[in-house]
Amino acid sequence: MIVDPKLSWFRMLFTFRGTSVTHTAFRIGFMTLSAFIVTYLEIHFDVDDKYTLTSTPFTLIGLALGIFLGFRNNAAYERYWEGRTLLGRLVNSSRSWARQIPMYFTATSPDEQAEMDEIKRQLVVYVMAYVHTVKNALRDDDPFPELETFLAPDEIEPLRGQRNVPAAMLHQLGIKLTSVWKRGWLTDYHYQTLDATVTSFTDIQGGCERVKNTPIPYAYSVLIHRTVAFYCFFLPFGIVKDVQWLTPLVVLLISHAFFGLDEIGDEIEEPFGKDEQDLPVAAIAKTIEINLRQQLGEQNVEELPKPIDNVLM
Amino acid sequence: MIVDPKLSWFRMLFTFRGTSVTHTAFRIGFMTLSAFIVTYLEIHFDVDDKYTLTSTPFTLIGLALGIFLGFRNNAAYERYWEGRTLLGRLVNSSRSWARQIPMYFTATSPDEQAEMDEIKRQLVVYVMAYVHTVKNALRDDDPFPELETFLAPDEIEPLRGQRNVPAAMLHQLGIKLTSVWKRGWLTDYHYQTLDATVTSFTDIQGGCERVKNTPIPYAYSVLIHRTVAFYCFFLPFGIVKDVQWLTPLVVLLISHAFFGLDEIGDEIEEPFGKDEQDLPVAAIAKTIEINLRQQLGEQNVEELPKPIDNVLM
């Protein structure tokens, strides 16, 4: 995610940073060059009217283009915001978990106190590990290197070979919780509430998988992509008689706007990726870890993640 | 569902795969041919102005067309996404079920352990069978062949002759759960929580039936269909004086965009069907089955379903 560098109104007009222009520069350049050639030919050789267009077809096809782009834009942003909301719920549920664990546990005898405290700590650390695993699953990274920094080898063993590692972790978390309940450290009530939090992790994770695995129907992407490209390509034929030498400038501005709109849509519709417009999944996972470490009472906790070169990953 | 083949920007301009063009090719071709004939007649016989149009009527009717298509598009995509969300909740509830069953059951005497373990397994397998039955109901397929691979004949018997097989399965699941509770293997609390999960299956299934059985009002489909067709058919009469020989090209591009928009809408508004743009209902059902088998601790579980020729069913 790009953090707003708070440029002045004027400097913002000419910034490249964070505008996805690097991805669209080639296309914009191609269209502008082609517009230049068309203009040159038109002005020096005065092409027969029978082979040029007017602006009318662009007004008409603009209708379809507007529906396509407006729709895709809204749908992509809704996916982005839904992804963000799910990550926000992950923050909330993790914090609630780390609050409830120390609240609910009651040792049945004083001897168990130390053991119980260790188990409480482990349950919170397990959720930290879970959050990082969700992050890795969403970004198609191998979760095991990071898991090894949180969990003991025998905790990692049952996760190997699983088709869905974070889901398997929640299954293990349920088992851990049950063994605690069977020792009598939790009332039925509180066992229920903690289990409901595990269910909320299941729901959040399922929601993230849904957003990740089901993009906007592919046919939209193709149709939008194609309509934008043909629109920009034929545009010089339609306006060159009207605006003459300014044709390339107009094509530059219009293709900058349309390709930009298309590109942002492409990037944010898969909000968990590693594009610079994507959600800061890693920073959110780190923030949860820091919050939970402080809730555990750890000292010398890291600083919250900061944007590097205005980008928060 | 078509899985994005990640084509380069340029190749995407000319792909046919997954763009529904096969469904609209005839209509687009017809309109382009008709535009060619109109252009030929206009240019060679110079039709009296009294019988041609200008672009004005198309701008005016474009207003209605934009409202129709913009609306239908949004409504169809919302239905698609709601369908996907319901299937996602089916994934979540199934996973929670398979986590909660082993957590909650407590044998009242050691002798029952083996019997109880078998019943726990059966309850999870029953949900797998249920998920496949929902899939078959949504796609109008006969559920019984698949049911026979999961359930014993006496479990299948009460489902025959039912008007709504998956609903009947949930009724049976409630009865099974109750018999377990009456044996004292579940506390009142946990019985309640598991029953709430059955209720959530009821709600998800009801939601899917709602999306399946209540399409966008039919009069919209007819009006959109008709307005698009007449728009494209009369278009050459309106632009031929302006753009001359380029008329067929303009009609090709515009009818490609409008028929494409109409067709995608038609396909995704019934998201549980078997069109290539539809939701991968079978793959999701299979994924749930694999998740649940792993939660049961089965070895040698199948791979997750993969797209065949870029299509996930």
Next chain:
Amino acid sequence: MIVDPKLSWFRMLFTFRGTSVTHTAFRIGFMTLSAFIVTYLEIHFDVDDKYTLTSTPFTLIGLALGIFLGFRNNAAYERYWEGRTLLGRLVNSSRSWARQIPMYFTATSPDEQAEMDEIKRQLVVYVMAYVHTVKNALRDDDPFPELETFLAPDEIEPLRGQRNVPAAMLHQLGIKLTSVWKRGWLTDYHYQTLDATVTSFTDIQGGCERVKNTPIPYAYSVLIHRTVAFYCFFLPFGIVKDVQWLTPLVVLLISHAFFGLDEIGDEIEEPFGKDEQDLPVAAIAKTIEINLRQQLGEQNVEELPKPIDNVLM
């Protein structure tokens, strides 16, 4: 609700069935005739330019018209879909009720078994009667004839003279449930869960009443109605100079689209009515009844309702 007759692309262009054209035919005909007269006068008597329009005013007022129609369309469809969602929840809650009743009841002594079974059946039948009463309330029909087929006379007595019959039924249902609980056939827990289902009936019914009783603000209807009518009426004056003898055809197509859009909105914004575009309230109520009868284990249950002449009521 009109069930999509799955016509071919071509036949759909000329269908009348289910397109509300019968409601708008007069208006469309009037506008087309008036356009014909205007064209005739213009061409034969060549009216002074001072008294004709150009297409500019139509482009300008098209802006307001687009906002009006686009807004009304979305709002009407949202109401339609909200109505459908509420009816879907009615299906879900009814099925859950019929599942939970047999699950939760436990006789305190074997002698009561037969009596308890009868009461269980009555509680499910009462919900069937309730669903039909909601249907009748939503469609402004007298509920009592149908109630008599489900309930005993002494159950109907307290409902007479009630301002809101279905609400009174839920009140009675609460009383019935309480008497069962007081006999010790239900744990506190299960009593609570069943009461929560009664509360969900209250919420669903209240939601339906809200949609029924609070239409889109009337001033919108008037303004849209009027703007569409004046737009179509003055249109020939604006385009006759451009398109000459084709004026009536253009007016036919445009008024067909706009009056159609206006009419569909009018029909679906009150989704519980008896227009052919409205929700199949009766069919849904019947489906619930059939589901519940099968859950009660009745044999020879009716078939699910089928569309008659493509319309499901």
Next chain:
Amino acid sequence: MIVDPKLSWFRMLFTFRGTSVTHTAFRIGFMTLSAFIVTYLEIHFDVDDKYTLTSTPFTLIGLALGIFLGFRNNAAYERYWEGRTLLGRLVNSSRSWARQIPMYFTATSPDEQAEMDEIKRQLVVYVMAYVHTVKNALRDDDPFPELETFLAPDEIEPLRGQRNVPAAMLHQLGIKLTSVWKRGWLTDYHYQTLDATVTSFTDIQGGCERVKNTPIPYAYSVLIHRTVAFYCFFLPFGIVKDVQWLTPLVVLLISHAFFGLDEIGDEIEEPFGKDEQDLPVAAIAKTIEINLRQQLGEQNVEELPKPIDNVLM
């Protein structure tokens, strides 16, 4: 709220009732008159082209106007509908309250029966009083005259001097409920459920206060207001050359549409007011009172409120 008088298509074109025209008549008249003067001057003195406009600027500024009005319209209607949904939830929660009170109370000894019945009645009447107080708070009316018709003086005393009277009533309701629970007339469970209903009243009331106190940002209102006014004022300069003597008619129709759209938005964005388009807050409060009286078993209950001159307040 205006109740649809179901006029015929033709009569609806010329109705004034319920169309807010009384609020906008002056502005529309002013614009039309001004258009008349402009037209007169143009035609009789033929103003130099250097000082007139064309329709181009109106097309361009129409873009901004469309965004403004489309956005404000949707936002205002969403507020209206959210307000209605909150009132609908108030209906539901009140009915559930009146159903649950008689269900849950169990006297610990027969002597208390009469006292308990009286307290049950008071608790339901207190909610009636609460609903009317919410109504008065939303409409900035003094709640005390009406409160005196429902409550005893000692119940009203603690409410005087409160900054938020309905919130204070819920606080009192909680205290009443607790005293009942402490007498043993309610199980812990049922106490909890009734308290949850009080919490839902808190949430509904807070939602209504939110809609009432936080309008659409003021800068929008100013910008919309101003853009509409300047658009209509300058419009004759832009179209007079095209449409000549029909300029005042065009300005009349366009300003009727735009001022109408602006005015409806203004009225419904504060949905709890006393404009004729506003929600029938008083009628809903009265309906709740009647429902609750019938649930208490009172005879000779009033009729439901009816619209007076097509307006329901």
Next chain:
Amino acid sequence: MIVDPKLSWFRMLFTFRGTSVTHTAFRIGFMTLSAFIVTYLEIHFDVDDKYTLTSTPFTLIGLALGIFLGFRNNAAYERYWEGRTLLGRLVNSSRSWARQIPMYFTATSPDEQAEMDEIKRQLVVYVMAYVHTVKNALRDDDPFPELETFLAPDEIEPLRGQRNVPAAMLHQLGIKLTSVWKRGWLTDYHYQTLDATVTSFTDIQGGCERVKNTPIPYAYSVLIHRTVAFYCFFLPFGIVKDVQWLTPLVVLLISHAFFGLDEIGDEIEEPFGKDEQDLPVAAIAKTIEINLRQQLGEQNVEELPKPIDNVLM
């Protein structure tokens, strides 16, 4: 937040107060001046047509601009309204907390009464402090000066050095609640309900952090900003031939509308800031404090916050 000063229709046309014009005056002035220069040059030196534009490019780029601004506007307002809804839920949860604390606590022996009353008071005051801390976190202010007015030094100590002070407060609140429960003053049930209220504070706070920390993707802001600026800058070249000396006036009106739309979007998309269009976070926090003080039974409570110079902060 600007409180509507209820100006007359006419005076509202010329108000500056609350319209963000101060932020955009420079840009509007610059564009108008530049339009004046362009007009002067065109009229006095009659620039060669080869170097001027027509209005066509503005119609075409208007399509992109409309999508951009329409989208940003809706997204910004949704963020504003979501922020307001979260603050509204903060009001509701705080009021419920202050109602439930006195309801649920039961002293186990009469000696404890005074101590328990003091702890009850402290728990409510702690939530007041929490609300003010959320406010300060949302506005990037130091929370400690205000905390000192509510809490004892030993309550503040554990909050120092925390990365997220309000989250740490909820953790402390959980600990306080648990110590009360362990003393037997709360049933398990009520402990649960109060803990659920703490969880709802966690969710509300997490929601506010989400809105604060994740703006609309930066690339949108840049593209909108730039497209609006270039549109307004080049506009005089496109319309000067048509409207001559009225060019600066048209540019003034159009740039006033577009820069205004851009600026309001910019302000409200970060709704918790200190711009005059932002949400009255401080007033809402103060209102909660006053509500809670009255629920505690305090006398001589402050007046509710009033707008100063029409602005509520």
